[in-house]
Amino acid sequence: MPAKPKPKNPPDIHWLYEASVQNVDTDLDFARRVYARHWKRKPLTVREDFCGTAKLAARWVERNRAHEAWGIDFHQPTLDWGVKYNASELSEEQRRRLHLLCGDVLETRTPKVDMAFALNFSFCVFKRRELLRTYFERVHEALNDAGLFVLDIYGGTESVTAKSDDVRRIPGFTTPEGMRISDFDYIWEQAAYNPITHETLCHIHFKVPGHGSINKAFTYDWRLWTLPEIQEILLEAGFSKAEVYLHDFDDHGESDETFRLRKTYVNVQGWVAYVVGIR
Ligand SMILES: C[S@@+](CC[C@H](N)C(=O)[O-])C[C@H]1O[C@@H](n2cnc3c(N)ncnc32)[C@H](O)[C@@H]1O
Structure with a gap:
């Protein structure tokens, strides 16, 4: 069989990733809603762990002049891509409120923030319970007293x-x-x-x-962590509460993208949950 021709001029995979996987406005709207319910005020500062191209952090500073964001990732080329494309969309003033740090989320320190995010299941790189707890403790330390931590996980x-x-x-x-x-x-x-x-x-x-x-x-x-494990480890790391939010399905069997606080859920083929640790 003749060898398959290599794709000509392949598109940059980061564009394809952002278009397929990320919906940072949904994430930010969700977190803001939960934050306002718990703390009766608007959050101002955000930390995006495992930020990759820092799309969420960039969007946060774009949304309001009072917003500031920190993004952490240990892969400099991906951060560079974020600077080139996501940060370049911002005005100079907005860029001054966006801080991208190259480093390990277990070690990199930031000023205290109102909301921290670890999205698209990124924390699953930590396969041992002690390591995951250490990471959650670092996030807990990085939050203001009125703070929360949003993660997501899939299952089914x-x-x-x-x-x-x-x-x-x-x-x-x-x-x-x-x-x-x-x-x-x-x-x-x-x-x-x-x-x-x-x-x-x-x-x-x-x-x-x-x-x-x-x-x-x-x-x-x-390691695909389960919902009970994540909740338990958040509490062990010092969070006062761990909440699980899950979606329903539309007529086509897709997520309706409306996440509600749940105590029980009927298991299905696939779901994605937000887990929120309340400081
Ligand atoms: C699944 S991507 C997440 C990208 C984006 N934040 C999102 O929500 O889609 C995971 C990112 O985590 C970074 N990463 C993995 N382990 C890390 C660690 N220990 N510290 C900092 N960054 C890490 C990788 O370089 C990669 O950019």
């Missing part, structure tokens, strides 16, 4: 099968450099899951018309 029956694929069609867009990307496929592959350790290996692939397949654009080697 498909998350604990040996192998599974989830394919979603993502609307196309044009990059700032003028590259037109038509509607494309985002593929989440769970390549391995070990029920003894809850370790899982997942890949993100993209199929972009005119550019072919971009296999293993991102790979994650994680």
